[in-house]
Amino acid sequence: MERIFLNRAAAGRALARHLRRYAQRDDVIVLALPRGGVPVGFEVAAALHSPLDVLLVRKLGVPWQAELAMGAIASGGALYVDRRLMHEADVTEAQFQHALADAQGELARRDTLYREQRPAVSVEGRIAIVVDDGMATGATLLAALRALRSRAPARIVVALPVAPADGEQRLGAAADEFVCALTPRVFFSVGQFYQDFDETTDDDVRALLAASFRPPQP
Numbered sequence: 191m192e193r194i195f196l197n198r199a200a201a202g203r204a205l206a207r208h209l210r211r212y213a214q215r216d217d218v219i220v221l222a223l224p225r226g227g228v229p230v231g232f233e234v235a236a237a238l239h240s241p242l243d244v245l246l247v248r249k250l251g252v253p254w255q256a257e258l259a260m261g262a263i264a265s266g267g268a269l270y271v272d273r274r275l276m277h278e279a280d281v282t283e284a285q286f287q288h289a290l291a292d293a294q295g296e297l298a299r300r301d302t303l304y305r306e307q308r309p310a311v312s313v314e315g316r317i318a319i320v321v322d323d324g325m326a327t328g329a330t331l332l333a334a335l336r337a338l339r340s341r342a343p344a345r346i347v348v349a350l351p352v353a354p355a356d357g358e359q360r361l362g363a364a365a366d367e368f369v370c371a372l373t374p375r376v377f378f379s380v381g382q383f384y385q386d387f388d389e390t391t392d393d394d395v396r397a398l399l400a401a402s403f404r405p406p407q408p
Contacts, residue, residue, distance in 0.1 A: 194383055195351060196385050196386060197229075198229035198351075199229050199230075201230055201323065201384070202232060202234050202321075204371050205230065205234055205369070205371045206233060206237035207237075208371055209234060209237075209319065210238075212317065212319065213237065213240075214238070214239050215238075215240070218238060218316065219242075220235040220238065220241065220319045220321060221242075221245035221265075221318050221321065222244055223244070223330075223331070224244050225391070225392065226322065226323035226389075227321050227323050228399070230321050230322065230351060232401070234349065236402070240319070241311050241404060242398075242403075243265075244304055244395070245264060246301055247262050247263070248297050250263065250286070250289045251289065253285050253289065258275075259272070259275075259330070260276050260279065260286070261333065261337075262330070262333030262334060263293045263294060263337060264297075264337035268337035268341050269340065270333055270336035271286075306396065313342070314341060314343065317344055317347060318343040318345070318347065319347045320335065320338065320346060320347065320349065320365075321350070323350075323380060324351055324352040328357060328361055332360070335364035339364070345366045345367070346365050347365065347367040347368075347369060349370075352370065353372075353373055353377075354373065354374075354377040355375060355377070357370060358370075
């Protein structure tokens with residue numbers, strides 16, 4: 191029988207045990223994907239004594255097939271574009287710019303909502319540990335990682351409580367390291383490995399980010 195996590199906080203504590211080598215380092219930052227990744231990331235950041243921030247990402251869907259990602263925009267203005275897919279799907283530059291403007295607006299809204307005037311943490315030259323509550327297809331996470339790379343982190347570590355057995359292969363070179371607490375043989379959905387998989391709300395995200403915030407040292 192496969193292991194079941196009690197909830198996202200318990201999953202975060204379990205995941206943190208696999209990341210002990212990154213504890214107490216001033217070059218490490220934990221980036222959580224909202225919303226479900228934030229309770230997990232909160233526990234990881236607390237265990238490692240590292241700052242926590244959100245890695246906001248908005249998929250840029252093909253206009254007539256929204257689930258097909260032609261790119262993504264992420265926190266800090268990071269942008270990933272799959273020009274080959276755009277060409278194959280006959281997406282015009284005007285259509286792309288329209289999708290980009292919509293995504294930028296939504297990303298800005300969420301940034302203001304979640305951070306509440308707290309500045310984004312710089313990732314340049316740092317080890318970025320990217321956390322979510324799990325991985326299914328990996329498409330959104332892959333787009334987020336490709337966008338994050340443009341912010342010049344020294345290393346990208348993907349850390350997940352649960353992912354399919356081929357999860358690391360799905361991400362390929364987008365991550366420098368893949369850490370996962372559980373890679374089950376039979377995988378249908380992330381939620382099947384949680385006893386409590388209730389939706390994480392915007393208020394939950396705001397509360398956890400506020401609780402983890404540490405002002406920069408003068």
